[in-house]
Amino acid sequence: PNIIVADAGYGSEYNYVTLTNNFDITALIPYGMMRKEESNSIKKQMFNTINWKFNILEDYFICPNNKKLNFLKHTYRTDEYGFRRDFEVYKCDDCIDCPLKSQCIKGKAEFKVISKNMNWEQHKFNIKEKLSEQENAIYYSQRKIDVEPAFGNLKANLGFTRFSVRSKQKVYNELGIVLMATNMRKYTARRADSHIIKEKIKNTTSNFNSKVVFLLF
Structure with a gap:
């Protein structure tokens, strides 16, 4: 088939990569948090990093206090099935006197550090775009009927x-x-x-x- 339709339980990075790279199949599969991330309650959470602005050209994030989180290093994790996920780590070096520090940083950490899987973020963006297209939305809605x-x-x-x-x-x-x-x-x-x-x-x-x-x- 040219299109695979499944529910959010199958919306993983591994499945997106496999269907796209190995089989050249369009995956109409939402990821688990997709609907929740699109809700107003999540969008209003200023300390949720999915709402933070990202400067693609200079590679840094902007926190709610307009401070930069610059790129720090690359890292990776391998799951139980041997699939490797690559992450970029970003760190803010200007958190000492920040008035929002207690709300932004949990625990005893002095500086805000976040990890982002850019490949996963790209797949999330792509699936949102695909499911927003009318023809694909019809395909996906048919799953509930069939x-x-x-x-x-x-x-x-x-x-x-x-x-x-x-x-x-x-x-x-x-x-x-x-x-x-x-x-x-x-x-x-x-x-x-x-x-x-x-x-x-x-x-x-x-x-x-x-x-x-x-x-x-």
Whole structure:
């Protein structure tokens, strides 16, 4: 496929990088904090670093007291799956007499230091841009129609809220039984609908023929 649609649980840097670089696929996947970051409550938080201005050309951030946080160093973290995330560390050297220090810095630190994953920030920006496009927004909204009802049916109608077995193979088998039950319900419902439609057509045709015979008589 050219487009992958998934919910925010799959909105990770690893997934964005893999889909974009390895498969050249457009990912319509919001990240976990996307909706929250767009809320007014978050945007009003002056000490939340996502709201701080960034000077791209000179590479520094501006804090709420208009002080510069200059680039300090590069660092990285490797997660349990071996995926490496690169960070840029920024530090403010003018925090000693800042009247906002107690609100801005937590703990006993003397200076404000922040870490930013610029690759992740770029992916976040890109996904916001993609989901704001009307055509892509239609694709994403279709997920709720195609996917969500299937899970709702499993939980609400079949009462399947959790697996009762362990190990991948047993879970695979149990899920297969549940999905077969779901498909049988669909098949039965469609046959019933088809039967009702046929009966309506039959009755309509019968009534029509009776009227024709009456008129001819």
